[in-house]
Amino acid sequence: MKALKPQVSLADQVYEALVDEICNGSLPAGAHLVQEELAERLAVSRQPVQQAMARLKADGMVEEQGRRGLWVTRLDPALMEHHYDVRAVLDGLAARLVAQRLHAETGLAKTFARRAEDILELGTKAVEAGKVADQVRHDRALHRLIYEMSGNPFLDRTAEPHWRFLQRAMGEVLRRATLPDEIWRQHAEIVVAISxxxxxxxETLMIQHDLDAAKTLGAALAAHASGNGSGHPKED
Structure with missing residues (x-):
């Protein structure tokens, strides 16, 4: 029997397109989202837009404000820090487990190094091209590789809700941090330690990497808020 090739649904395509726009700042915090306008701009019906919006609300990227409709959620620094605290523990554990496995299995070490180097190269190219959404995508790919090769099948699914929230935060880090290159330098250093x-x-490098990201974003958000007021959406 011929294997079926999975097809990406329209709702998934709309979701990915909107995530990219939120991460790269095309749809900034506080932006009003009108489903009819989005459907027209993306050349789809309202149904896939509604389905994508439901996912974005679950991810914390979009919020409903009563009759005023849907808006791109403003990042809550305290909530973001809580997510990063949990992710740092999970990521640190994953990095430690992979390193332990690679120490015992030479063949596995070669596989990890090859796959990790491919992602590092893609991430570096995304930085050079200034493509924030791609940087976020490759960042997540590297961390998922580490979850995958940790040998613990629960790590990825446990980290998933924090990743859904933090991919938005990561976009803010990469757009507002002074040196996005530093993030990928840290990634490379982590890969070397694991390999x-x-x-x-x-584990130490991974935890510090996550906590540095939280600190960088917290400082950027504080500076942005002090320079632009409360930043709440204007009344219609």
Whole structure:
């Protein structure tokens, strides 16, 4: 029997397109989202837009404000920090587990290094091209590789709700941080530690990487708020 090729639904395509626009700032925090306008702009019916909006609301990227409709959610620095705290623990554990496995399995180490280097190259190219959404996508791909090769099948699904929230935060970090190159330098350093089979260093670097991202974004959001007032959407 011939294997069926999965097709990406229109709702998934709309969702990905809107996530990209939110992450790269084309749809900034506080932007009013009108489903009819989005459907017309994306050349689709309202149904896939409604389905995508439901996912975006679940991810915390979009919020409903009563009769005023849907808006791109403003990042809550305190909530963001809580997500990063949890993710740092999960990511640190994953990095440690992978390093332990690679120390014992040489063949697995080669596979990890090859796949990780491919992602690092794509991430670096995305930085050079200034493509924030692509940077977020490759960032997540690297972390998912580490979850996958940790040997613990629960890590990825446990981290998933935090990733859905933080992919938006990551877009803000990459657009507002002074040196997005630094993030990928840290990624490369983590990959080297894991590939070397050094679980302590891998875990330490990974946790610091996540906490640095939270700190960078917190500072950027504070500076933005002080320079632009409360930033709440204007009344219609």
């Amino acid at each position: 070397a089979g050094d679980p302590v260093r891998a």
